[in-house]
Amino acid sequence: MKTYLDCFPCFLRQTLQTARVATKDEVLIRKALDEVCHILTQISLDASPPEIGREVYKTINRVMGNEDLFYYIKKEHTRYMLRLYHDIKKRVKSSSDPLLSAIRLAIAGNVIDFGSNPDFDIIGIKEEIEKAFDYQFAIFDYDKLKSTLKNTDYVLYLADNAGETVMDKILIKELKKPVKYAVKGKSIINDATIEDAQDAGIHEVAEIISTGSDAPGTILKYCSKEFISIYREAKIIISKGQGNYEVLSKEDRPIFFLLKVKCPIVARDLGVKNGDIILKGQMV
Amino acid sequence: MKTYLDCFPCFLRQTLQTARVATKDEVLIRKALDEVCHILTQISLDASPPEIGREVYKTINRVMGNEDLFYYIKKEHTRYMLRLYHDIKKRVKSSSDPLLSAIRLAIAGNVIDFGSNPDFDIIGIKEEIEKAFDYQFAIFDYDKLKSTLKNTDYVLYLADNAGETVMDKILIKELKKPVKYAVKGKSIINDATIEDAQDAGIHEVAEIISTGSDAPGTILKYCSKEFISIYREAKIIISKGQGNYEVLSKEDRPIFFLLKVKCPIVARDLGVKNGDIILKGQMV
Numbered sequence: 001m002k003t004y005l006d007c008f009p010c011f012l013r014q015t016l017q018t019a020r021v022a023t024k025d026e027v028l029i030r031k032a033l034d035e036v037c038h039i040l041t042q043i044s045l046d047a048s049p050p051e052i053g054r055e056v057y058k059t060i061n062r063v064m065g066n067e068d069l070f071y072y073i074k075k076e077h078t079r080y081m082l083r084l085y086h087d088i089k090k091r092v093k094s095s096s097d098p099l100l101s102a103i104r105l106a107i108a109g110n111v112i113d114f115g116s117n118p119d120f121d122i123i124g125i126k127e128e129i130e131k132a133f134d135y136q137f138a139i140f141d142y143d144k145l146k147s148t149l150k151n152t153d154y155v156l157y158l159a160d161n162a163g164e165t166v167m168d169k170i171l172i173k174e175l176k177k178p179v180k181y182a183v184k185g186k187s188i189i190n191d192a193t194i195e196d197a198q199d200a201g202i203h204e205v206a207e208i209i210s211t212g213s214d215a216p217g218t219i220l221k222y223c224s225k226e227f228i229s230i231y232r233e234a235k236i237i238i239s240k241g242q243g244n245y246e247v248l249s250k251e252d253r254p255i256f257f258l259l260k261v262k263c264p265i266v267a268r269d270l271g272v273k274n275g276d277i278i279l280k281g282q283m284v
Numbered sequence: 285m286k287t288y289l290d291c292f293p294c295f296l297r298q299t300l301q302t303a304r305v306a307t308k309d310e311v312l313i314r315k316a317l318d319e320v321c322h323i324l325t326q327i328s329l330d331a332s333p334p335e336i337g338r339e340v341y342k343t344i345n346r347v348m349g350n351e352d353l354f355y356y357i358k359k360e361h362t363r364y365m366l367r368l369y370h371d372i373k374k375r376v377k378s379s380s381d382p383l384l385s386a387i388r389l390a391i392a393g394n395v396i397d398f399g400s401n402p403d404f405d406i407i408g409i410k411e412e413i414e415k416a417f418d419y420q421f422a423i424f425d426y427d428k429l430k431s432t433l434k435n436t437d438y439v440l441y442l443a444d445n446a447g448e449t450v451m452d453k454i455l456i457k458e459l460k461k462p463v464k465y466a467v468k469g470k471s472i473i474n475d476a477t478i479e480d481a482q483d484a485g486i487h488e489v490a491e492i493i494s495t496g497s498d499a500p501g502t503i504l505k506y507c508s509k510e511f512i513s514i515y516r517e518a519k520i521i522i523s524k525g526q527g528n529y530e531v532l533s534k535e536d537r538p539i540f541f542l543l544k545v546k547c548p549i550v551a552r553d554l555g556v557k558n559g560d561i562i563l564k565g566q567m568v
Contacts, residue, residue, distance in 0.1 A: 009297035
């Protein structure tokens with residue numbers, strides 16, 4: 001997906017709100033805004049939003065002098081979600097379709113997203129989880145997912161945010177296949193890294209791998225050779241979140257996008273409404 | 285009121301949405317965004333939002349090659365409001381307190397604002413008008429307004445947007461005092477000019493004067509000498525809208541601000557909630 005002009009004010013909003021996570025120093029926040037304003041005048045609209053986002057967030061980090069602004073917030077979110085884990089897992093297990101319930105919950109976890117919603121309060125996740133059990137999907141390629149899953153030796157699972165990882169763990173168990181769980185190679189916003197995945201206990205249910213990239217989305221040109229070969233061989237890829245959709249929606253691979261739509265531009269691209277719940281199979 | 289860092293993304297949003305009123309040419313819209321990004325890196329936060337807004341909108345107009353982007357929209361809004369005029373006037377007249385009802389309706393008219401809400405659809409005004417008769421004020425200096433009104437020879441009325449002018453006409457009649465109705469000296473966003481005020485029939489109930497300024501708010505340093513002397517002599521000033529509040533809230537003059545709060549920053553400055561209805565007397 002290309003970057004739209006609508007993304008310009010949004011990147012500036014993200015800059016402001018992310019910088020405020022880091023500091024109360026208005027001069028420093030202003031500096032971040034000024035630098036991002038300058039970036040915006042230089043970008044190509046052919047780049048995807050996560051590609052611009054990568055530059056924007058690297059700039060914020062540099063100005064703030066902090067490579068991992070969300071470190072403690074990510075830890076807190078993972079801890080919070082782990083406290084809910086056993087109860088949710090039980091409810092998923094005892095539901096009429098545990099795989100589908102686990103998918104719903106994995107999407108619910110996707111609201112833990114500071115890029116699209118920097119005012120996010122982890123307390124709000126409880127309400128989202130209750131809603132999740134009754135999610136109405138705007139795109140629902142569930143049967144395709146089940147049939148693709150049957151004929152695969154492993155699943156490549158593209159992670160999104162820390163905390164959301166705990167819900168991913170429930171889904172991984174329900175996939176009943178070996179899973180390679182790909183996280184970001186370096187901290188970017190609140191996206192999960194290897195440390196975050198380990199905090200969530202993903203290593204107990206899957207092999208944690210790194211994309212090698214520091215973009216908020218799996219931008220292949222920034223990924224490691226090791227990751228790319230796994231990506232090319234995978235017979236099924238589960239892709240979490242908007243960022244991954246934005247960079248992979250034109251890819252010729254068997255990808256299932258699981259996400260909650262959190263911006264009107266992505267909604268338009270998908271032909272759905274902002275806030276909609278998506279399970280979309282590609283090339284399957 | 286000074287400009288806050290929160291205004292940065294908002295100015296970019298306004299640029300995008302205003303440019304889209306003018307053209308579908310994405311290259312031109314991008315040019316406007318780039319130029320406004322550059323302005324944002326240069327501005328002083330000590331300037332008020334309407335002062336920055338003035339620069340931003342002049343830039344958009346220049347890039348679009350159109351000095352009055354909202355000309356036809358303003359005409360349409362005024363026509364639409366004139367169709368509702370007689371019915372609303374009748375309801376105001378027959379209410380238990382016609383002056384207060386007229387104030388409520390004049391505030392309802394203030395939702396016709398492209399700066400804060402470029403998605404505004406004039407159809408929505410009907411709903412706002414119905415709500416207006418039951419408005420609960422967050423600040424309500426009505427008694428002060430009535431007593432100040434008693435001891436004045438004329439009222440200086442600072443207009444805001446075209447269309448809203450028609451509701452102002454109803455209030456002017458209820459003030460029962462000579463009124464000098466001050467509009468912008470040049471087109472800016474959908475703010476009323478002399479032509480817009482005449483379209484609304486304001487000349488039938490008041491003397492239309494110009495502030496001499498092209499800012500979206502009565503920034504005194506840009507106003508004409510003639511206007512300033514009227515402003516200095518007025519024993520009561522009725523000020524419509526956020527823009528005028530932003531530039532006059534620290535002025536040592538007997539001003540009554542009538543507005544609907546349309547942004548969280550103005551809400552914070554006033555100590556109220558976004559969306560609140562305000563009748564605030566200053567220096568009275």
